[in-house]
Amino acid sequence: MKESMILNMEIKKIADVLELPKLKEAYNNNYKTLREYHISIYQEFYELIKETEYIEYDNIKRKDIQWYPKIDYEKCVNCNECVNFCPKGVYVQNNNSVVVKYPYNCVINCTGCVSHACKYGAISFPEKISKSNQ
Ligand code: SF4
Ligand code: SF4
Incomplete structure (x- = not known):
């Protein structure tokens, strides 16, 4: 691949x-x-990805690391750009609305869809997460 x-x-x-x-x-x-x-x-392989332990984050499972995008539906215009942009398939178009269907596929500390896809300020993330040795 x-x-x-x-x-x-x-x-x-x-x-x-x-x-x-x-x-x-x-x-x-x-x-x-x-x-x-x-x-x-x-x-x-989403279920497996959720269970993956991250050595660099104190062996915490991915599903216990709260890093994923949130969509503000007051601002979202359903343009689909985030779906087309994200290489990990985090967003999915569902019943005429974009949803964060695979949140734990999001690369920890990536904010690419905020800076390169959404022109409407509809996507947000929490504070960046520090690695255990930093
Ligand atoms: S931050 Fe990166 S990996 Fe996460 S949803 Fe956006 S583009 Fe995908
Ligand atoms: S790029 Fe922004 S406005 Fe467009 S569908 Fe995604 S969240 Fe909504």
Whole structure:
């Protein structure tokens, strides 16, 4: 999987340099497929991920670390950008509303969807969490 992602990035670089539309299209298709696969794996193994112990956080299980996004539905316009952005499949579109369906898939201390996806200030996180040796 990791090698596939690296190879795909190399394809993109070559396509950009040579300005080859077909190669760019191949990259885009590959990227979409790999991303969907990656997300589906995270969602499928959610129960295991919740039980995973984090050495760097005093061996606390992921489900006991309260780090995940919250959506303010007063501000959310249901644009779906957070669903499209998050590589871990945390957000899901459900009955015409985006929900945080897989909260513990969120990467601890990541706030990427706040800075790169949501333009409406609808996503928030708690205070960042310190590692046990810091
Ligand atoms: S902070 Fe990162 S991992 Fe967590 S939901 Fe947002 S994009 Fe996904
Ligand atoms: S990006 Fe923000 S506004 Fe759009 S669906 Fe997600 S939370 Fe709602």
